[in-house]
Amino acid sequence: MTPPPDDRHSQFLRLYVAHEEALLGFVRTLVPSRDDAREVMQEVAVVLWQRFEELHDASGFRPWAFGVAKFKALAWIRDRRRDRLVFDEDVLALLAEEVTEQADAYEQERRALEHCVGKLEPAQRKLLDAAYAPGARIDALAAQAGRSPMSFYKALHRIRLALMNCTQRVLAEEQWS
Template structure:
């Protein structure tokens, strides 16, 4: 493998890994299910990889990726248009436009959430993460925490409120600066 190809590979992986979460969220807002989102995201990643030579170094990878994702979603909608839960392509285009406009605000929220989440005790982080895992039942997570299911839901509610207040505080502080 040539050094320039190694640099290209590293550069793509670095950019894609940095923006994958935002690209996934962008796609998810326009399709009815997570599995559809996963399928489209694979297509987006493949297209981004295949066309990475066209990407201008130092350019806005996220914006470029959103453009590719938008076309992949529209293509998916065209191919799956007969399904009832699929939005009209005009509606998806409108959602995509709004999503692009809102992305910087959403990214700030994600950064603030990660920061607030990291401030939680390690056990609380694990419990919160387990509460949202698809392969675990909330009753099992509650039992492992030593709480009843109802008690765990109350704890989860309090933790969500704590995180929400932390995120709001952090965003307000950033707005003042």
């Protein structure tokens, strides 16, 4: 029995939002830029919604969505074949296969990193956010903070190491629980 349209819409939105970040990451590995990935993702969302009634088991949403995303990304690339920066379809198929196989692991790593970033001291978080802001320049950030660029780099390096260690610990704990 097909759920009423409002329930179907709600179910779709819940599933799409739960997997959107992983889908975007997947598409991002196949196309040259973030803007291109967002363009492809718009097409993916439309197709997923249009064909949502074909999905009979919600637990199969992720692999189904990844399949749609793969085909949409490949179609986007095929349409832009004239661009010399686009990978050959065989290379893209290999990348897509690898990313699909690793998607769950990447998602676990992303969640672990997000958890660890949340545990940073406010000053460390501020430094990290500033360093990874679009267009950020370490020399300018260091000058704003009244530090030398080298001390800024060292502080950022220590934060990165702490995040790496924390992420590895969280992943190891999840593996044994």
